[in-house]
Amino acid sequence: MRILFLAHAFNSLTQRLFVELQGQGHEISVEFDINDVVTEEAVALYRPDLVVAPFLKRAIPERVWRQYVCLVVHPGIVGDRGPSALDWAVLNGERHWGVTVLRANEEMDAGDVWASCEFPMRDATKASIYRNEVTEAAVAAVLGAVEDFEAGATPRALSELAGGARGELRPLMRQADRGIDWRRDDMAAIWRKIRCADGFPGVRDSLYGRELLLYDARPEERLRGEPGEVIARSGGAICRATVDGAVWIGHLRDRQAAHPFKLPATRLLAKETAGLPEIAGQDGYRDIWYQEADGVGYLHFPFYNGAMGSEQCQRLRQAYIEARGRGTRVIVLMGGPDYWSNGMHLNLIEAAESPADESWRNINAIDDLALEIINTDSHLTIAALRGNAGAGGVFLARCADQVWAREGVILNPHYKDMGNLYGSEYWSYLLPRCAGEANAERITQARLPMGTEEAMSLGLVDVAFGGSARGFVQETVRRAASLAEEMDMARFLDTKRARRAADEAAKPLQRYRDQELEHMRLNFYGFDSSYHVARYNFVYKVPKSRTPVTIARHRRTDERMRRAL
Numbered sequence: 001m002r003i004l005f006l007a008h009a010f011n012s013l014t015q016r017l018f019v020e021l022q023g024q025g026h027e028i029s030v031e032f033d034i035n036d037v038v039t040e041e042a043v044a045l046y047r048p049d050l051v052v053a054p055f056l057k058r059a060i061p062e063r064v065w066r067q068y069v070c071l072v073v074h075p076g077i078v079g080d081r082g083p084s085a086l087d088w089a090v091l092n093g094e095r096h097w098g099v100t101v102l103r104a105n106e107e108m109d110a111g112d113v114w115a116s117c118e119f120p121m122r123d124a125t126k127a128s129i130y131r132n133e134v135t136e137a138a139v140a141a142v143l144g145a146v147e148d149f150e151a152g153a154t155p156r157a158l159s160e161l162a163g164g165a166r167g168e169l170r171p172l173m174r175q176a177d178r179g180i181d182w183r184r185d186d187m188a189a190i191w192r193k194i195r196c197a198d199g200f201p202g203v204r205d206s207l208y209g210r211e212l213l214l215y216d217a218r219p220e221e222r223l224r225g226e227p228g229e230v231i232a233r234s235g236g237a238i239c240r241a242t243v244d245g246a247v248w249i250g251h252l253r254d255r256q257a258a259h260p261f262k263l264p265a266t267r268l269l270a271k272e273t274a275g276l277p278e279i280a281g282q283d284g285y286r287d288i289w290y291q292e293a294d295g296v297g298y299l300h301f302p303f304y305n306g307a308m309g310s311e312q313c314q315r316l317r318q319a320y321i322e323a324r325g326r327g328t329r330v331i332v333l334m335g336g337p338d339y340w341s342n343g344m345h346l347n348l349i350e351a352a353e354s355p356a357d358e359s360w361r362n363i364n365a366i367d368d369l370a371l372e373i374i375n376t377d378s379h380l381t382i383a384a385l386r387g388n389a390g391a392g393g394v395f396l397a398r399c400a401d402q403v404w405a406r407e408g409v410i411l412n413p414h415y416k417d418m419g420n421l422y423g424s425e426y427w428s429y430l431l432p433r434c435a436g437e438a439n440a441e442r443i444t445q446a447r448l449p450m451g452t453e454e455a456m457s458l459g460l461v462d463v464a465f466g467g468s469a470r471g472f473v474q475e476t477v478r479r480a481a482s483l484a485e486e487m488d489m490a491r492f493l494d495t496k497r498a499r500r501a502a503d504e505a506a507k508p509l510q511r512y513r514d515q516e517l518e519h520m521r522l523n524f525y526g527f528d529s530s531y532h533v534a535r536y537n538f539v540y541k542v543p544k545s546r547t548p549v550t551i552a553r554h555r556r557t558d559e560r561m562r563r564a565l
Helices: 012-023 036-046 085-091 126-150 158-164 187-195 310-324 346-351 355-374 392-397 427-435 437-445 452-457 469-486 489-506 509-525 530-539 557-564
Strands: 002-007 027-032 050-055 070-074 096-103 113-120 203-207 210-220 230-234 237-241 246-253 289-293 296-300 330-335 339-341 380-385 388-390 402-406 463-465
Touching: 002 012, 002 036, 012 027, 012 050, 012 126, 027 036, 050 126, 070 126, 085 126, 085 187, 096 126, 113 126, 187 210, 187 246, 210 237, 230 246, 289 310, 296 310, 296 469, 310 330, 310 355, 330 339, 330 469, 339 380, 339 392, 346 355, 346 530, 355 392, 355 509, 355 530, 380 392, 380 469, 380 489, 388 392, 392 427, 402 452, 402 469, 427 437, 427 509, 452 463, 509 530
Parallel strands: 002 027, 002 050, 050 070, 296 330, 330 380, 339 388, 380 402, 402 463
Antiparallel strands: 070 096, 096 113, 203 210, 210 246, 230 237, 237 246, 289 296
8 A cells, every 4th residue: 555654753653663564565655744735735746545643743634634544643542632641641650551543533532443552551751661662552553453444444433432441631741740849749759750751841840040851860769868959960960859769860951051952961060060979880870781691791871862972982882891801701782772872972962062073072982882892802792772773873783793683673774864974883894794785885875764674684683583672681681691601602703803804904994994984074074064954953853844755755756757657
């Protein structure tokens, strides 16, 4: 079928459905929902068999839903209605939640039900639940609805399900609904309020005389202080006392500041928090940690939104060197539960005194980490991708001997959308070696997301397994331990050293790096400002004025001409 996606943005769920439905043989085109005129034009150009709305912030125009079957993906259980479904579910401590696929009609979220899928809730942020449980449930529900539509089935009226539906109409959640009373709310309540607003819109609060938005909270049970008082710092996070403990707050936003976007808390409040006690190591806000079992070392780095700043890369490199010095046989780079890595930290770059200089520092710090992984000749190295990866994060993973990915992970192995960045992380060495020259060109020039099946066919991923994040971790531990015990490590390492020596003799890694960075220097310091404009638009969330033709098939002139013939 020909399916048109209407979406507010090409977010993680939209990308996943794009990949899954294309994998089933459907032709997909995407239109960003800018206004009714643009939407109606897209429908007229594409003439779809079906319209799917994975991520919308407003109603589909009546002229569209009356003419076409439009499937709306709602992140709520059957009967749930309103724009803040997941926010309320997290705030109210729901233990089970779900996704419902509805047919669009004159009332938002009240159309006939095509499919639904429920799941158990985790004590996690709204954003994390959306990227994991909601996405998996949405995929199952949408695929089922599309199959039913093809078979000629009809949806069920919501009124017929009302008796068995526990959902209800809920209003837009306001800041007052999640406001924190530091002298009354306990740690669990505060943590829940911040989690239900992460990553948008954040919880409004006052601190040091400034109105801020809070994100990225973690509970702290050992530290104590006067409720509401900031009592410690750890890396980029601050610790604020509650009536029964404390919470770490990793990121803040000050809409009145020179840089009104999310930044690490101690970066935004550098002067105010400079004198606070520093909690280091395992006792503070950890964004890097190491575990060891059965001859395997596991290095975790759940950086917020997968962004890796210069200092984070340096600390991760040092942690990796220390892990390599242990008496293990296998090192598994675990990343985080939501993202493995998305490469450079664009927010920190935008906030720097010289974004060009910070870009240069950041890419070199990532390259330094990549070099350590590539040159490891003492261990089998594995990149284990529980979550999505993008840009330099994909190629950083490919530095490892093997790349394992959870089924359902989405990769965006390209830099082009960020102002035609050339990219580094030794991709010009790694891609031809693992994917071949032709595929290397295809990977770097394309601007489309890919699933694990395509990534395996191109050599970016070696194996995919485990549909759930938990199942993937369990299977990763089992497989890694088995390799550590059973693999002929001496033979493997000899082969690895010989290949690396032959590659180095043919062309040194430093030359690859120099050539990549020569292009990157032009991106950062040259006359073409495309990278700086694209970064600014990304960081400041500037809405796109049109849908890129890479995903809007109906706006490609050549296809329109062919269809007219």
